[in-house]
Amino acid sequence: MNTTRIGHRSFPLIRLFLIMLSLFAVSYPLSARPSGNPLPIPPLLEDNDPSPERESFNLVAQNGAREFFPGSRSATKGYNGSYLGPVLRVWRGHNVTVNIENRLNEKTTVHWHGLEVDGAMDGGPFYPHASGERWTVRFTVDQPAATLWYHPHVHGLIGEQVYRGLSGILIVEDDITENLPLPKDYGINDIPLILQDKRFDSGGNLLYKTSVADLMHGMFGNTMVVNGAVNPYLDVGARKIRFRLINGSNARTFELSLSDGSSFKQIATDGGLLEQPFETRRLVLSPGERAEIIADFSGYKEGSTLSLVTPGLEVLRLHVTGTAKDDTRIPKKMVSIAPIQESSAEKKRTFVLEQMGPNVTINGKRFSMNRIDEKVRFGATEIWEIRNAGMGGMMGPGRNFMSRFRGMMMMRGGMAHPFHIHGIRFQVLERNGQKPSPAEQGWKDTVLLYPGDNVRVIAKFMRKGAFVYHCHILEHDDLGMMGSFVVE
Ligand SMILES: [Cu+2]
Incomplete structure (x- = not known):
């Protein structure tokens, strides 16, 4: 018993050392590259219901392929596309219908992480849907505005299905939040970030679970992928930008900060806005968690560059473009x-x-x-x-x-x-x-x-x-x- 315990305790240190080595190995070529990929903004999914009190969406889980690095195609999965999924935007009080089709070669579910729905609509492991199956999920939204997300939840397949790309964002809106002066122009000053670390081989091919350590510690990557892009950058106006952060990694907890040490305000947790925003320089986000922050770039000169970082990895490079009109404000009291x-x-x-x-x-x-x-x-x-x-x-x-x-x-x-x-x-x-x-x-x-x-x-x-x-x-x-x- 003793031997087992000691072995278990010392093994992670060796593993840690190896991972640190691999991080240093990849960080050089990434930072040396002069330009990266523009951050993709997940599209808002079209609501097919003409009624202003209802939303209706179609989601297809499908196989795909993606060139994370030019010339290297990796097998992926996505909703309505080859990797990740569109944003479902729903309103508190509304009835929502989602028609789902499983075009994968294996069973899947769609779990609405953070959404309060009955068990039969929750997409948990008790309700798998076979390849080729179509089903409809119905729920009434009854919770505050929040950044939630959806992903599969079949027992035994969740790791690989999410890793290959099956994840998307679900934004709940409500009247209270709509009337606050927070940044809310989607894709302009309201930016969703699905944060994932992935492992690539030297040829740029996506790898999954290559050793027993990947089971024990979870699947850690050597490269950041944000909204599906490696080496991403975002042009931001010199104004306040709201980031909706989703930790969609299989195993990595992020400790996010701005590379120049600037502070930012956290305004929301998993389930919605905080009563009051608070200022911080560091945000811990473990797998499954969400947070919303607002960073103010109004003090930066045009052409400034900084990054959102986590220890050992650059998450997102930010290029500050010219000054921008900003009539947004972060109220001292947001919700009760x-x-x-x-x-x-x-x-x-x-x-x-x-x-x-x-x-x-x-x-x-x-x-x-x-x-x-x-x-x-x-x-x-x-x-x-x-x-x-x-x-x-x-x-x-x-x-x-x-x-x-x-x-x-x-x-x-x-x-x-x-x-x-x-x-x-x-x-x-x-x-x-x-x-x-x-x-x-x-x-x-x-x-x-x-x-x-x-x-x-x-x-x-x-x-x-x-x-x-x-x-x-x-x-x-x-x-x-x-x-x-x-x-x-
Ligand atoms: Cu665990």
Whole structure:
């Protein structure tokens, strides 16, 4: 037992060293390249319903091919195209219909990450659709404006399907947000960024899961891909720009900052706007999480260049063009978020995340399609306490040094795991006994747990059906780091 533990602890360090080497190897040619690829902006999907109170969309999951690097075609998958998908924009209170067709050669689902819908519409692992199948999803939007996303959720296939390109953005709009003076010209000063790291061989071909370490740690890449483009750049006016950040990576947690150290304002978390914006220089975003930030480029000279970066990787180069008219403002108070009272909770549950090499479990169990782990009363308020059993507390003085590499989520004594719950939005009550930081004081549906972390969240379960909770490192999810619950 002892030998196994020591081996497990020291292995990530070797792995870390190798990954750092590979990062340095790719960073030189990337930064030396004089120009990159203009950032693609995912198109807004056409609403086929003429009624102003309803939205209707068509989505086709299909195989494709993409030249991430000129001359190298990689097999990909996408919605209505060869890679990623269009943006579905829906309004609070509206009835939404999505007609979906599976033109892949394997089964798939479409899960609406962060959207509160009944279990049967959630696209979780209990509802796979075979190759060639068509189906219709219907839901009524009843939650605040937010940046959500959609992706497949077939147990065992989620990692590769997302990695090959099956992801898209779902934007919820509401009247409150519409009337705020925030930047909201889509593609102009309101820019979505689907952040993914991918691994390419020296010929520019996309690689997936080439070693057992890719299972254990999740699939880490050596190259950033943003909205489907490698080496992306964006021309921005010298004004405020809102970025909707979606961590669509299989495993990497980003620690985002601007390369010149400038601060920016975070305005939203997974489930919508914060009550108040707050200023920061660093944003941690684990797989599945979203955030919205506003960076102000009005103080930059025309022709300035800076980058959005994460340790070891350039995420997006920003070229500041001339001055631009800017009548946007970031209000001091944006929305109201009523705290869910702890005293209203009728039940507390505990979820322990554990990893021994490729054996990843929640409460000692791997996911089974034939087992329901938790039963929740419809309408109940519950407190869920999530604990990462990794040994963060034993790291001692190594913690500061290692924290520089947290972006890779590999630490002595275990990994960080992002925990996502379907069908609800939650509020973070406490992280390790402390009030959560401003970045976790809004609505959340995914929360990152470093080794040793203990996070308590509270939620109301207002949708019926079968759902899952799971680690959003997609290879861990595929290995069974997932559990199920029924609301009835
Ligand atoms: Cu995990």
